Amino acid sequence: xxxxxxxxxxxxxxxxxxxxxxxxxxxxxxxxxxxxxxxxxxxxxxxxxxxxxxxxxxxxxxxxxxxxxxxxxxxxxxxxxxxxxxxxxxxxxxxxxxxxxxxxxxxxxxxxxxxxxxxxxxxxxxxxxxxxxxxxxxxxxxxxxxxxxxxxxxxxxxxxxxxxxxxxxxxxxxxxxxxxxxxxxxxxxxxxxxxxxxxxxxxxxxxxxxxxxxxxxxxxxxxxxxxxxxxxxxxxxxxxxxxxxxxxxxxxxxxxxxxxxxxxxxxxxx
Amino acid sequence: xxxxxxxxxxxxxxxxxxxxxxxxxxxxxxxxxxxxxxxxxxxxxxxxxxxxxxxxxxxxxxxxxxxxxxxxxxxxxxxxxxxxxxxxxxxxxxxxxxxxxxxxxxxxxxxxxxxxxxxxxxxxxxxxxxxxxxxxxxxxxxxxxxxxxxxxxxxxxxxxxxxxxxxxxxxxxxxxxxxxxxxxxxxxxxxxxxxxxxxxxxxxxxxxxxxxxxxxxxxxxxxxxxxxxxxxxxxxxxxxxxxxxxxxxxxxxx
Ligand code: HEM
Ligand code: SF4
Ligand code: FES
Numbered sequence: 451x452x453x454x455x456x457x458x459x460x461x462x463x464x465x466x467x468x469x470x471x472x473x474x475x476x477x478x479x480x481x482x483x484x485x486x487x488x489x490x491x492x493x494x495x496x497x498x499x500x501x502x503x504x505x506x507x508x509x510x511x512x513x514x515x516x517x518x519x520x521x522x523x524x525x526x527x528x529x530x531x532x533x534x535x536x537x538x539x540x541x542x543x544x545x546x547x548x549x550x551x552x553x554x555x556x557x558x559x560x561x562x563x564x565x566x567x568x569x570x571x572x573x574x575x576x577x578x579x580x581x582x583x584x585x586x587x588x589x590x591x592x593x594x595x596x597x598x599x600x601x602x603x604x605x606x607x608x609x610x611x612x613x614x615x616x617x618x619x620x621x622x623x624x625x626x627x628x629x630x631x632x633x634x635x636x637x638x639x640x641x642x643x644x645x646x647x648x649x650x651x652x653x654x655x656x657x658x659x660x661x662x663x664x665x666x667x668x669x670x671x672x673x674x675x676x677x678x679x680x681x682x683x684x685x686x687x688x689x690x691x692x693x694x695x696x697x698x699x700x701x702x703x704x705x706x707x708x709x710x711x712x713x714x715x716x717x718x719x720x
Numbered sequence: 721x722x723x724x725x726x727x728x729x730x731x732x733x734x735x736x737x738x739x740x741x742x743x744x745x746x747x748x749x750x751x752x753x754x755x756x757x758x759x760x761x762x763x764x765x766x767x768x769x770x771x772x773x774x775x776x777x778x779x780x781x782x783x784x785x786x787x788x789x790x791x792x793x794x795x796x797x798x799x800x801x802x803x804x805x806x807x808x809x810x811x812x813x814x815x816x817x818x819x820x821x822x823x824x825x826x827x828x829x830x831x832x833x834x835x836x837x838x839x840x841x842x843x844x845x846x847x848x849x850x851x852x853x854x855x856x857x858x859x860x861x862x863x864x865x866x867x868x869x870x871x872x873x874x875x876x877x878x879x880x881x882x883x884x885x886x887x888x889x890x891x892x893x894x895x896x897x898x899x900x901x902x903x904x905x906x907x908x909x910x911x912x913x914x915x916x917x918x919x920x921x922x923x924x925x926x927x928x929x930x931x932x933x934x935x936x937x938x939x940x941x942x943x944x945x946x947x948x949x950x951x952x953x954x955x956x957x958x959x960x961x962x963x964x965x966x967x968x969x970x971x972x973x974x
Contacts (some may be wrong), residue, residue, distance in 0.1 A: 537939030538900030544824035546798030685965030
């Protein structure tokens with residue numbers, strides 16, 4: 451009985467919500483630290499980081515955990531919300547919920563659904579491109595004796611001329627010697643360029659910037675209630691609770707704010 | 721708060737013939753209500769008026785009329801037990817309202833608390849949760865040991881006593897946007913879990929009470945905290961956290 455209790459009961463669903471939610475908070479902190487390189491780092495640094503994030507086995511494991519957490523958190527959350535709706539089949543003619551609870555706490559499912567839509571859009575725009583399509587490769591222009599030439603920067607720190615028939619690109623990033631058909635180097639996928647082009651696009655740059663900023667506001671509200679709520683769900687309500695609540699509030703404001711600054715910075719510095 | 725001694729009010733009250741009938745909000749006018757009267761006395765006055773008009777009086781639950789039995793379940797102006805905190809409906813006074821106010825009076829709304837008639841709901845779901853584990857098994861053979869012979873740390877005794885103050889009124893369910901009974905069950909689980917007498921059956925108790933709570937169709941807590949604010953006895957969310965801990969522990973060892 452206890453085994454099924456840890457999967458199916460109302461409290462078990464809450465434990466899973468809390469654990470996946472807190473894991474996603476950790477993910478947010480890591481993702482933010484990486485993305486801030488878009489502001490504070492150069493293109494090469496960011497693309498190196500992106501390559502590391504898509505190939506390192508430990509990061510891969512973490513990323514699968516993140517996908518599973520998002521899916522589980524979303525399905526569990528929506529199931530809970532449906533059950534909760536059913537628990538009150540007849541609504542009150544007059545209700546005054548703002549007298550006893552916060553807006554965010556009453557709208558976690560709606561806020562979460564918006565976040566889900568955001569995550570899906572975000573993954574189509576960046577994650578799917580990075581994983582599945584032919585990305586531009588990182589180039590640099592070098593001036594030598596008054597001549598400007600484009601070069602691919604390679605993962606071993608070298609340069610390969612772009613418009614040289616001696617080299618061809620295969621398998622998206624591999625540079626081959628065209629004569630002997632032998633792989634000689636790897637280039638970097640230019641995620642930095644994709645990101646900057648995305649938020650600076652003449653037509654879609656502004657709408658997407660606004661969409662990203664609004665989504666981060668929604669995330670902030672979700673976390674404003676969610677962070678401290680997860681501890682209560684796990685049964686942690688003691689002398690540390692005021693500190694947890696304070697940290698949760700700071701986390702809920704600072705993390706989405708810093709995320710939101712990235713598209714704003716890119717869009718308005720073009 | 722009213723400054724006049726007597727006020728005239730408008731009421732919108734949920735009327736429903738029986739459990740199966742469809743109900744609706746009905747409007748009433750009631751004059752000359754003393755601001756010293758309690759909300760239930762005002763309801764009595766309205767019922768006398770209805771009887772005089774040869775109309776069916778409004779059915780509502782009440783018993784002690786002093787805030788200890790938990791029977792007086794009314795959702796008044798969008799709040800369980802009406803405006804003011806830390807009170808039941810019988811402790812609510814008409815001085816909280818003003819001349820000419822329109823007051824909404826509705827039954828508790830929850831799938832697990834079906835309406836029987838007008839403002840009366842069936843709260844036997846709470847009884848079934850209690851029967852599932854909200855007790856200590858004692859042998860009543862005649863040589864029962866006095867409870868005070870077992871030493872209990874003062875802090876634990878105080879917390880258990882605070883939890884035991886729950887009167888099972890159901891305001892927590894009524895006010896919760898999810899119709900969740902976790903404050904009630906949290907209080908009942910805590911009251912025993914904190915005491916040596918209750919620890920013996922703690923594992924079974926929390927598993928059984930939560931299972932019964934789920935079967936009754938109550939919703940899931942999202943920690944909005946509304947229950948804690950509307951609870952007439954000030955039962956704290958700490959009790960829900962304690963239930964969550966107890967349940968986690970119990971499902972891991974059982
Ligand atoms: C980065 C994304 C997200 C993070 C960091 C996050 C974080 C959290 C946290 C910490 C909680 C509190 C858990 C608890 O009360 O025990 C929570 C609750 C919730 N989340 Fe999310 N969440 C995210 C995305 C989503 C998504 C995509 C949905 C989709 C529908 C969602 C729906 C919900 C719901 C419905 C709750 C309330 C559950 C309850 O209290 O019963 N969240 N979230
Ligand atoms: S916890 Fe409070 S609101 Fe809920 S039943 Fe007990 S006394 Fe009533
Ligand atoms: S009638 Fe007993 S608490 Fe109100």
